[in-house]
Amino acid sequence: xxxxxxxxxxxxxxxxxxxxxxxxxxxxxxxxxxxxxxxxxxxxxxxxxxxxxxxxxxxxxxxxxxxxxxxxxxxxxxxxxxxxxxxxxxxxxxxxxxxxxxxxxxxxxxxxxxxxxxxxxxxxxxxxxxxxxxxxxxxxxxxxxxxxxxxxxxxxxxxxxxxxxxxxxxxxxxxxxxxxxxxxxxxxxxxxxxxxxxxxxxxxxxxxxxxxxxxxxxxxxxxxxxxxxxxxxxxxxxxxxxxxxxxxxxxxxxxxxxxxxxxxxxxxxxxxx
Amino acid sequence: xxxxxxxxxxxxxxxxxxxxxxxxxxxxxxxxxxxxxxxxxxxxxxxxxxxxxxxxxxxxxxxxxxxxxxxxxxxxxxxxxxxxxxxxxxxxxxxxxxxxxxxxxxxxxxxxxxxxxxxxxxxxxxxxxxxxxxxxxxxxxxxxxxxxxxxxxxxxxxxxxxxxxxxxxxxxxxxxxxxxxxxxxxxxxxxxxxxxxxxxxxxxxxxxxxxxxxxxxxxxxxxxxxxxxxxxxxxxxxxxxxxxxxxxxxxxxxxxxxxxxxxxxxxxxxxxxxxxxxxxxxxxxxxxxxxxxxxxxxxxxxxxxxxxxxxxxxxxxxxxxxxxxxxxxxxxxxxxxxxxxxxxxxxxxxxxxxxxxxxxxxxxxxxxxxxxxxxxxxxxxxxxxxxxxxxxxxxxxxxxxxxxxxxxxxxxxxxxxxxxxxxxxxxxxxxxxxxxxxxxxxxxxxxxxxx
Numbered sequence: 189x190x191x192x193x194x195x196x197x198x199x200x201x202x203x204x205x206x207x208x209x210x211x212x213x214x215x216x217x218x219x220x221x222x223x224x225x226x227x228x229x230x231x232x233x234x235x236x237x238x239x240x241x242x243x244x245x246x247x248x249x250x251x252x253x254x255x256x257x258x259x260x261x262x263x264x265x266x267x268x269x270x271x272x273x274x275x276x277x278x279x280x281x282x283x284x285x286x287x288x289x290x291x292x293x294x295x296x297x298x299x300x301x302x303x304x305x306x307x308x309x310x311x312x313x314x315x316x317x318x319x320x321x322x323x324x325x326x327x328x329x330x331x332x333x334x335x336x337x338x339x340x341x342x343x344x345x346x347x348x349x350x351x352x353x354x355x356x357x358x359x360x361x362x363x364x365x366x367x368x369x370x371x372x373x374x375x376x377x378x379x380x381x382x383x384x385x386x387x388x389x390x391x392x393x394x395x396x397x398x399x400x401x402x403x404x405x406x407x408x409x410x411x412x413x414x415x416x417x418x419x420x421x422x423x424x425x426x427x428x429x430x431x432x433x434x435x436x437x438x439x440x441x442x443x444x445x446x447x448x449x450x451x452x453x454x455x456x457x458x459x460x461x
Numbered sequence: 462x463x464x465x466x467x468x469x470x471x472x473x474x475x476x477x478x479x480x481x482x483x484x485x486x487x488x489x490x491x492x493x494x495x496x497x498x499x500x501x502x503x504x505x506x507x508x509x510x511x512x513x514x515x516x517x518x519x520x521x522x523x524x525x526x527x528x529x530x531x532x533x534x535x536x537x538x539x540x541x542x543x544x545x546x547x548x549x550x551x552x553x554x555x556x557x558x559x560x561x562x563x564x565x566x567x568x569x570x571x572x573x574x575x576x577x578x579x580x581x582x583x584x585x586x587x588x589x590x591x592x593x594x595x596x597x598x599x600x601x602x603x604x605x606x607x608x609x610x611x612x613x614x615x616x617x618x619x620x621x622x623x624x625x626x627x628x629x630x631x632x633x634x635x636x637x638x639x640x641x642x643x644x645x646x647x648x649x650x651x652x653x654x655x656x657x658x659x660x661x662x663x664x665x666x667x668x669x670x671x672x673x674x675x676x677x678x679x680x681x682x683x684x685x686x687x688x689x690x691x692x693x694x695x696x697x698x699x700x701x702x703x704x705x706x707x708x709x710x711x712x713x714x715x716x717x718x719x720x721x722x723x724x725x726x727x728x729x730x731x732x733x734x735x736x737x738x739x740x741x742x743x744x745x746x747x748x749x750x751x752x753x754x755x756x757x758x759x760x761x762x763x764x765x766x767x768x769x770x771x772x773x774x775x776x777x778x779x780x781x782x783x784x785x786x787x788x789x790x791x792x793x794x795x796x797x798x799x800x801x802x803x804x805x806x807x808x809x810x811x812x813x814x815x816x817x818x819x820x821x822x823x824x825x826x827x828x829x830x831x832x833x834x835x836x837x838x839x840x841x842x843x844x845x846x847x848x849x850x851x852x853x854x855x856x857x858x859x860x861x862x863x864x865x866x867x868x869x870x871x872x873x874x875x876x877x878x879x880x881x882x883x884x885x886x887x888x889x890x891x892x893x894x895x896x897x898x899x900x901x902x903x904x905x906x907x908x909x910x911x912x
Contacts, residue, residue: 217639349658350773352785354792358657359643364756365660431754433777 189243196240197299203233204264204292211284215360226281230272230288237265237295251319259326261298264291266330274334274373282362283370286337317392318404324385325411328378332414332443335374339439342367346433368432371439372425378442379422382415410449417442469530469823469886470511470619474578475551475570477561478521479592482569490559492517494609500554501615509550512620514610516585518602520592524551525582527619548572579815582623583808586631588640595640595797595804600631619822623815630811637807640800643793648675648682650786650793651760655727658758658779662688668725670694670718671732672704675762679729680708692721696732722747728759730767737769744772760786821878823889828874830897835866 206222207230213223222229241262244252252258271287345367348358361367389408421438424430430438477490492500497515504513510526517523528547552570555561563570573581581590586603588595607624610616616624635641644650652662659665665688669676672695683691691710694717695701701712713721722728722739732738739747751757759780761768766782773780839862847855883889894900 217642218637220637345657349654349779352781352788354785354789359792359796363656363660364658429752429754431777433754 189247193240193243193247196236196243197302200233200237200240201292201296201299203229203236204268204288204295207233207288208285208292211281211288214281215283215285217360226284227272227275230268230275230284234265234268234272237261237268241265251323253319253322255303257298257302260294261302262323262326263330263333264294264298266327267291267294267334270327270331270334270374270377273377274370277373278366278370280362280366280370282360283338283341283367286341287334290333290337315392317388318401321385321389321392321404322407324381324388325407328381328383328385328411328415329446331374331378331381332418332439332446335371335378335439336443338367338371338374339436339443342371342432342436343440346436364432368435371432371436375418375422375435375439375442379415379418382411382418385411386415406453410446410453413449414442414446417445470819471528471530471547471575472578472619472623472819473526473528473547473551473572473574474523474581475548475555475572476521476523476581477555477570478523478590480590481571482566486561486566486569487520487522490517490522490555490561491519492522492558494605496558497606498609498613500558501610501613503557504550504554505613505615507550509553512610512617513615514606514620514624516603516606518599521585521590522555523582523585524554525578525620525623526551527617527623547574576812576816579623580808580812582627583630583811586627587634587804587808588631589634589801589804589808593645594794595634595642595800596645597631597635597641600628600635603631604628619819622818626811626815630808633807633811634804638800638803640797640804643789643796645790645793645797647762647783647786647790648679650789651679651729651762651781652682652686653789654760654779654781654786655758658756659726662686662727664689665726666690666692666724668692668694668721668728669710670728670730670738670767671763672697672700673731673733676729676731677704679731679762680704680710684708689726692725694718694721719743719747719750722757723751726755726757728757729762730759731762732767734763734767735765738767739769739772741769741771744769744775744778748775748778762786820883823886824877824883824892827889827893827896828870828877830893831873832866832870834897835870839863839866 207226210222210224210226210229213219213221214226241252241258244258253262267287268291271284271291275281275284341361342364344357345361345364347353348355349364362370386408389404389411392404393408417438421430421435421442425435477487479487482490492515497517501513501515504510504524504526511529512527514525515523516525526547551572552561552563556563561569584590586600588597588599591599603624607616607621607628610620610624644653655662655665662683667683667688667690669680669691672693676693676695680691680693691705691708692713693701693705693708693710694713694715695704696715698712698714704710705712718738722744730738748757754777756777756779759768759772759778761780761782764783768780770780770782772778843855843859843862846858850858877883877892883892
């Protein structure tokens with residue numbers, strides 16, 4: 189099992205590199221070579237990534253979140269899955285290069301630094317519901333990141349058209365309407381995953397006899413703030429005709445809020461030793 | 462057994478195109494579908510060419526012909542053309558049908574033969590010879606010309622294959638390079654911009670202000686593109702109604718300009734008004750009344766401009782004028798020029814492939830002769846044993862010997878087709894004689910009286 193897991197850690201960055209090459213060609217408008225099989229290749233990569241995380245979980249005998257690099261790998265997987273679902277739903281492959289590059293960078297770091305043994309396992313043996321809470325939280329924040337990417341792409345193209353900068357990005361990017369749709373789907377995914385995380389977190393905290401760990405309570409509070417922000421934005425989109433541009437701004441702001449809350453937590457921890 | 466005739470084929474092309482002939486000359490040589498079919502049939506029936514395809518578009522009239530050449534050409538029913546005069550029948554048909562006298566217009570046409578003619582057709586199919594580099598309309602025009610020639614029975618093995626290859630070159634260039642990407646005229650650039658904002662034009666409410674020449678041209682470009690409701694607004698209502706009837710839109714008067722702007726997604730303005738017809742404050746009020754977050758794309762093609770340029774500063778209002786569209790066109794053309802080397806590489810690859818196939822045709826009579834010889838021997842030997850065998854055993858032997866001949870001939874046949882040395886005409890003749898003819902023994906030659 190250890191050999192299979194180590195092999196998957198080697199193989200995943202290679203597959204993500206191939207995907208970057210394929211999606212790069214799709215963005216450039218010359219869909220040859222690996223670009224022709226980008227979607228099945230992405231599905232296969234996501235499948236292998238999932239199996240890799242499963243092997244790590246079996247190796248540790250717990251949810252594979254023993255070290256920060258397992259966390260990073262799970263984020264990469266969640267980003268890739270979110271993108272795959274959006275690609276299948278919308279059918280446009282021209283933004284893959286932007287999202288999959290992020291997944292590649294994260295997985296590359298995880299493959300390099302993740303400990304191969306199970307020495308760190310003891311530190312991270314969580315119960316079932318806290319594990320579900322954490323995994324759903326990671327999926328939710330990954331979708332927030334994807335939504336942020338689409339928000340930035342939308343605003344970039346909006347600015348290019350508005351100012352009459354008809355360069356490479358204008359020519360190659362999908363239309364504003366497509367980017368808006370992709371952004372909306374990513375925001376909905378973020379809202380749903382964070383909602384699931386909050387539900388699991390609430391059950392975990394309610395059923396805990398030993399009291400709620402401070403870290404879990406803090407994550408719960410942060411996720412609630414981000415979830416409420418995305419809920420408000422999606423509600424405004426649905427019922428008050430919020431518009432694609434404001435949704436794009438909100439997605440970037442939502443990702444900024446999540447990052448700011450985490451930064452505040454890190455600084456707070458550092459300050460209190 | 463008759464000897465298989467040894468023939469080769471050559472493709473010849475006559476081209477009157479935008480590079481060598483002005484519009485007046487090109488106009489004179491335009492052939493409609495019916496006329497083109499008649500001209501091709503006349504050439505074929507006169508025995509002037511073996512195969513012919515005539516392509517006629519607004520930018521070019523081209524005639525491609527295939528001839529059998531070599532000493533045995535007459536044996537296959539072809540009219541062997543003498544060196545140097547292969548384009549004469551093609552010029553003659555232009556003279557006969559259109560009064561185009563080549564001696565009066567020696568610089569208005571180009572001719573090419575062999576690989577030069579093949580390369581020319583492939584370049585045309587790739588859009589490399591088009592006025593708008595990389596334009597794709599020529600591909601469907603070539604397709605139509607090929608179909609017409611097939612229907613008229615004037616294209617055969619050579620030109621049919623050449624046309625297939627040419628269409629393949631056109632498709633390859635457009636899928637493997639970005640030569641066909643981006644708009645190359647202002648009115649196409651306007652539609653490209655609309656697609657970049659809205660994705661599809663299918664449900665777009667379009668308002669065209671001004672039914673003049675530019676307005677008509679824009680609406681013509683919309684023809685064939687699925688779009689939503691079209692509203693036409695013009696100073697003279699009668700003109701607007703005529704245009705609306707032609708393009709299937711509805712007419713609104715200038716008094717309803719604000720309402721029309723509120724409803725529209727895409728506005729194309731082309732009036733000849735000497736001042737802005739929509740000022741900044743007007744547009745701000747329209748923007749406020751549009752409600753929601755619908756983008757509004759305004760293409761101001763008028764000179765002087767119809768919209769105050771400050772309107773473009775309003776949120777979700779995209780305002781672009783002729784200069785902006787020229788920039789999009791310029792970017793596309795630059796990008797297309799960058800793709801030229803790759804496109805030319807594809808043309809050369811395909812030229813090489815087609816030339817190889819043409820060369821392999823020269824060896825086909827040899828392969829045919831070889832097969833006939835083997836078949837004759839097989840039939841002769843079978844005949845000898847027919848009486849000694851039961852019908853079932855004879856049939857089995859017949860099948861076995863046929864398989865045997867096929868297997869024995871497969872490798873040499875393929876090698877003969879593929880061997881590069883057999884592009885040499887003299888060598889082909891030697892191989893042909895060695896494999897298919899009875900060569901007298903040297904002693905018999907010496908004994909022949911007078912030898």
